[in-house]
Structure formats: C-alpha cells, structure tokens
Amino acid sequence: MTRPLTPRQQNVFDFIVKTMNELGYPPTRAEISRALGFRSPNAAEEHLRALERKGVIRVIRGTSRGIRLPAQEAEPQTAGDTPSDAASSQGLPIIGEVAAGSPILATEHIDRYCPLPPEYFTPRADYLLRVRGLSMQNIGILEGDLLAVHRTDRIRDGQIVVARLEDEVTVKRFHRQGHQVVLEAENPDFAPIEVDLRHQELEIEGIGVGVIRGGNGQALA
Known part of the structure; x- marks a missing residue:
C-alpha cells in the first residue's frame, strides 16, 4: 500500500498537476520553490524525490521539467493527447x-x-x-x-x-x-x-x- 502524502508533499503534487493542466508541461524546481515559498530549488528536489518514492510522479534526470505523472502515461492516447495534434x-x-x-x-x-x-x-x-x-x-x-x-x-x-x-x-x-x-x-x-x-x-x-x-x-x- 502506498504511504499517504504529507501536507507539504500534497501541496507540491497539487501544484505540479495544476501547472500541467493549465500549461501542458510540468513546472521547474525553481517555479515550485517560488510558488510554495521554499528557500531554494534543492528543497523542491527533495519533495520530488519523496513523491517519486511514493509512486505518484516519475522524475526524468537531467531535465529542468522532467516530471511525469504515471497515471497519465498509462492512459491510452487519443487524437487530442499530443501537443501537435x-x-x-x-x-x-x-x-x-x-x-x-x-x-x-x-x-x-x-x-x-x-x-x-x-x-x-x-x-x-x-x-x-x-x-x-x-x-x-x-x-x-x-x-x-x-x-x-x-x-x-x-x-x-x-x-x-x-x-x-x-x-x-x-x-x-x-x-x-x-x-x-x-x-x-x-x-x-x-x-x-x-x-x-x-x-x-x-x-x-x-x-x-x-x-x-x-x-x-x-x-x-
């Protein structure tokens, strides 16, 4: 059973989902830090790693917006799912x-x-x-x-x-x-x-x- 998110982790996850729904791509660590009042992007990175360990996101190393939602990746794509369609x-x-x-x-x-x-x-x-x-x-x-x-x-x-x-x-x-x-x-x-x-x-x-x-x-x- 997946461990529940802490209130702070939930805030980070909700901001990621909100950004992806509104803009079509995930936020950077710096954007997460500014939005949630963290002192540095390193704090955002720690929360992202915790969310990945709990299985609610997937982090792609080496990219500033390398955050994916496994639930969305598992959904079958339709004609409207890709940015260029x-x-x-x-x-x-x-x-x-x-x-x-x-x-x-x-x-x-x-x-x-x-x-x-x-x-x-x-x-x-x-x-x-x-x-x-x-x-x-x-x-x-x-x-x-x-x-x-x-x-x-x-x-x-x-x-x-x-x-x-x-x-x-x-x-x-x-x-x-x-x-x-x-x-x-x-x-x-x-x-x-x-x-x-x-x-x-x-x-x-x-x-x-x-x-x-x-x-x-x-x-x-």
Whole structure:
C-alpha cells in the first residue's frame, strides 16, 4: 500500500498537476520553490524525490521539467493527447517572437500556420520556429528561416536544440559533460554559451529536425 502524502508533499503534487493542466508541461524546481515559498530549488528536489518514492510522479534526470505523472502515461492516447495534434488540422504553428518566461507554444506567439504536415519531418515536427540572427549560419540555418522542432526530453550530445536559458530562447548545438552544458554556435563570431546546471536553469524545448528556407515553404529536411 502506498504511504499517504504529507501536507507539504500534497501541496507540491497539487501544484505540479495544476501547472500541467493549465500549461501542458510540468513546472521547474525553481517555479515550485517560488510558488510554495521554499528557500531554494534543492528543497523542491527533495519533495520530488519523496513523491517519486511514493509512486505518484516519475522524475526524468537531467531535465529542468522532467516530471511525469504515471497515471497519465498509462492512459491510452487519443487524437487530442499530443501537443501537435490540435494544430495539425491547420498545419504546423509558426512561432515568432517568444515573450520572456512564457510557454513557447502560447497562442500569442503563433504568427500563422504552415500547411506542411508534422510527418513531413523525421521525427515529426511539433512547430516551426522563426530564426533570428546568424549564430547557426555555417550549417545553413539562416536569419528568417523556419526551424522545424520536435518536442522531446531525449537529447543526444551534438544535436541542434532549442534551449531556454534565463527566459531567452536560442538555437544552438548541445554538448554536455556532467553538470556542464555548452551551447555552441555554428559561427566563429559567436562565443559558446556555458551553463552550470548546479546553479542555472536550462530547459530544452526540443530538437531541430529540418529547415524551411526563408519561411517560403521550401523545406530542407
């Protein structure tokens, strides 16, 4: 028999469920700490471990939003269960400017929809992100292009990722060794971004799976 939750653990669990229901993804340790008045994200981490031991959540290590609800994972998926299904009837949402601190697929960020089906890309794309800047130009990701992004927690070293760091969203090549992550540009004019996961929040929004040149519908998968 599963041990009952303490009042504080119940508060943490309720906040996780509320966040996932409202935003579609789980909170970070820092967000839990702010919402419930903890002194540091470490306190939130301890509660998450306790909740995992009691079987009410599953924690995916190495990701800032790596919290899953086993009850939801066990439910069979229907056409409306995946983030991209709601948009697939209109095509892929094109994300323009992303406001600091807000979810990348918030309605106010969607410029329009592209008629390409998600399955055009492998793995399937969940949205298109309009590229700003020239930091990835040496691998053919240019200013004004649309980067097709697949939302996933599973990141391999060397992949092109969409990363959120301190409320800024950037496209870079991902490298990790222990607690250290390097977000590397593909342009020598741009210095790499170094992240210490022990002290900084880093969220991976997904991986790049293709490019639409100049946003004109000519896809380069």
